[in-house]
Amino acid sequence: MAPRLRQDLISDPVHAARIARERLQSEGQLPEGYLRDEIAASWRRSLDAGLECSSDQGRIIDDVSDLIAFRDQHELLLHVAMPEIEQLTHQFGDQGLVLLANADARLLSMEGCDHVLSPLKRMALRQGVSWSEDNRGTNALGTAVVERRAIVINEEEHFLDNIAHFSCASSPFFDADGQLMGVLDLTRIGRNDQPQDTLGIIQLAARNIEGRLFASQYQNQVVIAFHPRQQFLRSAWQGLVALGEDGHVLAINEQGCQLLGRARELLVGKTIDELVGESVGVLLNTCLRQRIASVQTRAGELYCELLQFPDRLLPATPVKQISPPTRQQQPSTDPVEHFAADEPRLQRSMRMAARAMGQEIPVLLHGETGSGKEVAAKALHDGSLRRKQPFVAVNCAAIPEGLIESELFGYREGAFTGSRKGGMMGRFQQANGGTLFLDEIGDMPLSIQARLLRVLQERMVAPLGGGEEVALDIALIGATHRNLKQMVAEGTFREDLYYRLNGISVSLPALRERKNFNALCQRLLAQLGCSEVSLDPDLQGQLVEYAWPGNFRQLEMVLKVALAFMEPQETVLTDEHLSDDFLQELDAPPALRGTLQETQEVLIRQALEQHKGKVTAAAEALGVSRATLYRRMKALGID
Numbered sequence: 121m122a123p124r125l126r127q128d129l130i131s132d133p134v135h136a137a138r139i140a141r142e143r144l145q146s147e148g149q150l151p152e153g154y155l156r157d158e159i160a161a162s163w164r165r166s167l168d169a170g171l172e173c174s175s176d177q178g179r180i181i182d183d184v185s186d187l188i189a190f191r192d193q194h195e196l197l198l199h200v201a202m203p204e205i206e207q208l209t210h211q212f213g214d215q216g217l218v219l220l221a222n223a224d225a226r227l228l229s230m231e232g233c234d235h236v237l238s239p240l241k242r243m244a245l246r247q248g249v250s251w252s253e254d255n256r257g258t259n260a261l262g263t264a265v266v267e268r269r270a271i272v273i274n275e276e277e278h279f280l281d282n283i284a285h286f287s288c289a290s291s292p293f294f295d296a297d298g299q300l301m302g303v304l305d306l307t308r309i310g311r312n313d314q315p316q317d318t319l320g321i322i323q324l325a326a327r328n329i330e331g332r333l334f335a336s337q338y339q340n341q342v343v344i345a346f347h348p349r350q351q352f353l354r355s356a357w358q359g360l361v362a363l364g365e366d367g368h369v370l371a372i373n374e375q376g377c378q379l380l381g382r383a384r385e386l387l388v389g390k391t392i393d394e395l396v397g398e399s400v401g402v403l404l405n406t407c408l409r410q411r412i413a414s415v416q417t418r419a420g421e422l423y424c425e426l427l428q429f430p431d432r433l434l435p436a437t438p439v440k441q442i443s444p445p446t447r448q449q450q451p452s453t454d455p456v457e458h459f460a461a462d463e464p465r466l467q468r469s470m471r472m473a474a475r476a477m478g479q480e481i482p483v484l485l486h487g488e489t490g491s492g493k494e495v496a497a498k499a500l501h502d503g504s505l506r507r508k509q510p511f512v513a514v515n516c517a518a519i520p521e522g523l524i525e526s527e528l529f530g531y532r533e534g535a536f537t538g539s540r541k542g543g544m545m546g547r548f549q550q551a552n553g554g555t556l557f558l559d560e561i562g563d564m565p566l567s568i569q570a571r572l573l574r575v576l577q578e579r580m581v582a583p584l585g586g587g588e589e590v591a592l593d594i595a596l597i598g599a600t601h602r603n604l605k606q607m608v609a610e611g612t613f614r615e616d617l618y619y620r621l622n623g624i625s626v627s628l629p630a631l632r633e634r635k636n637f638n639a640l641c642q643r644l645l646a647q648l649g650c651s652e653v654s655l656d657p658d659l660q661g662q663l664v665e666y667a668w669p670g671n672f673r674q675l676e677m678v679l680k681v682a683l684a685f686m687e688p689q690e691t692v693l694t695d696e697h698l699s700d701d702f703l704q705e706l707d708a709p710p711a712l713r714g715t716l717q718e719t720q721e722v723l724i725r726q727a728l729e730q731h732k733g734k735v736t737a738a739a740e741a742l743g744v745s746r747a748t749l750y751r752r753m754k755a756l757g758i759d
Contacts (some may be wrong), residue, residue: 296333
């Protein structure tokens with residue numbers, strides 16, 4: 121073949137496929153050098169299966185006999201893939217179809233544009249039908265199954281003539297053990313002029329499905345995410361590893377294998393310290409303390425984040441019989457009082473918030489990440505007259521921007537191409553009569569803030585796609601760790617929405633600021649099913665002095681880990697149940713970090729401790745007057 125012709129064919133593979141088709145039909149054999157390598161290999165397989173380009177239907181349609189049983193068999197697959205299908209349909213459903221197939225290229229789901237779906241229905245595009253290469257020739261679903269990688273089939277690169285006017289991009293996805301589970305596909309009429317962009321979108325969606333499959337397979341194990349770049353944690357490209365109780369690797373996803381540069385069979389069964397150079401105890405405690413741990417490995421630096429630590433790993437110690445408390449000892453049954461126990465300022469704020477709930481005044485909770493904002497919101501709901509009605513929590517930071525509007529407000533059937541049959545009720549309507557908790561509201565896109573404001577003003581919501589507005593009767597609680605006033609000044613949060621949300625503001629103290637630390641520990645131990653377990657006084661004193669950068673979430677995980685390392689007959693947690701790494705943190709002097717107020721408090725407490733509580737000597741050491749030190753001690757609540 122002439123170099124000039126060869127170059128022309130490479131630059132336009134669709135034109136090359138058209139010529140290859142013509143020559144195949146006229147000469148009876150597949151010409152060399154016209155098709156991309158993977159397409160040429162697929163066409164050969166299609167010929168070996170006895171197919172002809174011009175055949176009307178290909179081979180006899182391979183259907184399932186029991187469609188209900190087929191769907192039930194793949195219920196998990198449909199469940200984990202549906203968020204990606206809905207997102208893709210919302211974005212591209214007016215241009216084509218989003219398809220899901222199982223590992224045999226047998227169709228499970230089809231969503232999208234009717235004018236694309238209708239002609240394909242005549243070509244057996246329906247649930248249960250196989251689109252393997254043996255049945256339908258070269259097509260993205262079937263070819264991705266054979267090649268086990270993402271692929272684009274553009275127009276006449278399809279083998280059969282009757283589907284040669286479609287363009288398809290498919291990506292297979294695999295479970296935690298590397299087994300092929302299914303294929304995700306985006307099909308449209310006509311040539312795809314941006315095949316690599318489409319392929320990237322499909323691959324991203326497939327990786328997200330793999331992440332959910334991994335979590336579902338190992339929901340009762342420790343799961344850690346890792347990546348050499350911190351910003352890629354919580355993305356579709358992070359590595360995932362599931363660990364046994366002894367720190368051995370039970371499973372690792374494909375991204376993890378690639379990041380570590382080793383095959384899966386060389387990683388599964390190894391201990392975590394063989395992979396990242398840290399024992400499981402040290403790694404878990406570092407993740408708990410800092411949320412994200414940085415470790416040095418043979419593959420370079422890795423950032424690790426603990427995604428789950430299951431309750432199953434807690435010890436099943438026998439519960440001792442405890443005499444019921446006397447009337448004077450009976451704890452408060454008021455959820456609001458229970459949450460704010462022994463914290464006078466917080467008690468006052470929560471009581472005001474509880475009254476506001478009864479007057480349809482919105483409540484806005486402020487607090488650091490992990491400070492218990494959702495627990496506080498649930499306490500307010502449980503203490504209100506709405507306690508028997510729904511409590512619906514929405515994390516505004518966790519919902520993709522393209523889905524948050526339909527998630528909050530719902531949509532009617534037919535609101536957009538690929539919308540769910542019967543529509544979907546939004547979170548506002550789900551919470552009707554009860555309480556809607558909007559967590560991380562500072563992360564809500566500006567485009568949605570305007571509609572949220574209108575709903576709050578009018579107490580009416582209309583699903584996407586029109587229809588009658590629905591009257592709302594809800595109590596609203598918002599929460600954020602961000603400075604909304606600053607965001608208003610910067611123009612990233614609507615001022616009118618801020619004042620609509622900020623009816624009663626409650627600042628939740630960080631764990632290090634709580635005065636009832638010991639009682640909190642006992643409450644958490646009881647919630648973890650170990651109310652008979654207590655803390656050793658020495659350890660308790662160390663925990664009280666610790667800074668707890670991860671707040672309640674970190675404390676709960678530290679207690680979970682400690683309980684997991686208790687012997688069945690033990691009932692007292694000591695430093696023997698904590699790793700050396702975490703004990704070193706407890707023994708270290710408080711770091712000068714955080715706000716100016718926090719730094720002042722640390723310095724004052726250190727000076728008082730060094731001078732055995734003598735204020736005059738401490739003031740002299742700090743270089744301030746005795747009166748100034750007393751004033752600052754009072755402001756900081758230092759006795």
